[in-house]
Amino acid sequence: MSGFKPVAAVYGGANIDIQARSRGPYRAGDSNPGEASITHGGVGRNIAENLAGLGVPTELVTVFGGDEQSSGLAEGCRRVGIEVSSSLFLPSEPCSRYVCLLDRDGTLVGAVAAMDSLEAFGPDQLASRFGPGDAAEVVVVDANLPPETVALAAGRWKDKPLILDTVSVAKARRVAPVVGLFGLVKPNRAEARVLLSLDPSERPVDPEAEAVGLTRGLLALGVREAFVSLGARGFLWASAAGAGFARPLAMPVVNVSGAGDAATAALAWAASQGLDTETKARYAVAAASVCAADERAVAAGVSADRLSALIRGVTCERIA
Numbered sequence: 001m002s003g004f005k006p007v008a009a010v011y012g013g014a015n016i017d018i019q020a021r022s023r024g025p026y027r028a029g030d031s032n033p034g035e036a037s038i039t040h041g042g043v044g045r046n047i048a049e050n051l052a053g054l055g056v057p058t059e060l061v062t063v064f065g066g067d068e069q070s071s072g073l074a075e076g077c078r079r080v081g082i083e084v085s086s087s088l089f090l091p092s093e094p095c096s097r098y099v100c101l102l103d104r105d106g107t108l109v110g111a112v113a114a115m116d117s118l119e120a121f122g123p124d125q126l127a128s129r130f131g132p133g134d135a136a137e138v139v140v141v142d143a144n145l146p147p148e149t150v151a152l153a154a155g156r157w158k159d160k161p162l163i164l165d166t167v168s169v170a171k172a173r174r175v176a177p178v179v180g181l182f183g184l185v186k187p188n189r190a191e192a193r194v195l196l197s198l199d200p201s202e203r204p205v206d207p208e209a210e211a212v213g214l215t216r217g218l219l220a221l222g223v224r225e226a227f228v229s230l231g232a233r234g235f236l237w238a239s240a241a242g243a244g245f246a247r248p249l250a251m252p253v254v255n256v257s258g259a260g261d262a263a264t265a266a267l268a269w270a271a272s273q274g275l276d277t278e279t280k281a282r283y284a285v286a287a288a289s290v291c292a293a294d295e296r297a298v299a300a301g302v303s304a305d306r307l308s309a310l311i312r313g314v315t316c317e318r319i320a
Contacts, residue, residue, distance in 0.1 A: 026101065042098065225239045
């Protein structure tokens with residue numbers, strides 16, 4: 001798109017989502033009757049679609065393969081208002097795929113990410129695609145990218161609102177050395193533990209008390225705003241101005257896949273508006289609640305006006 005200037009630039013993954021959901025309680029090691037779907041997804045792509053839905057001119061910089069599914073994925077991005085012209089197109093690579101299993105209540109049983117093509121997006125590829133991030137007001141980086149690429153991005157855009165989505169424990173471990181260069185991070189508790197060189201498998205007696213310590217640790221590394229996801233309990237947010245819990249809205253939980261991506265997009269939108277940390281957390285919780293109440297990974301009908309109305313129902317409990 002000639003002359004396109006993004007307000008938000010997202011550097012990260014795009015893939016085909018293959019999702020199956022059990023009709024009854026999931027039984028490991030057995031064949032479970034249920035439903036399945038194939039949709040467009042990926043952390044970076046989902047964040048970008050949510051941002052476009054919020055009315056933010058958004059450019060996604062990712063890796064597309066050369067097969068028919070890749071062409072459909074790229075065209076699907078354009079169709080929902082995401083610019084992708086700066087992405088890397090690899091004709092000999094297949095489309096990235098993410099396969100996940102959901103229990104009857106929509107919680108994640110397990111997943112496999114087949115996204116090796118993203119390893120081709122090294123620092124040199126990023127350096128030739130600095131343009132969207134340089135032009136944007138807010139930059140989002142997801143940890144699907146190679147760690148050296150994430151490090152280069154962190155150094156390049158550390159002086160503007162720069163958001164890290166840690167994606168998973170395995171991906172968070174790769175980017176832990178540079179987490180302090182990001183102004184804002186949004187891990188869950190296990191990912192936050194990895195970022196702080198702690199064992200992600202430990203199960204604390206009081207998860208919320210643990211989260212307080214984790215946010216303090218992230219701030220000590222140089223992060224300016226930390227948002228640790230507590231799942232059904234919402235987010236613990238923290239900055240130099242204070243800390244508190246932002247609780248989810250009372251909405252049904254249908255599918256948690258994509259809720260974290262919606263939250264990251266809401267944080268990016270709020271950052272573009274210059275909102276404070278607590279208000280960012282309110283928007284993130286509202287967006288995650290709306291997404292979890294929808295069958296799709298990106299909920300339909302989400303807008304800035306709708307989230308602005310919903311945040312009035314978000315309970316925030318300040319602890320500092």
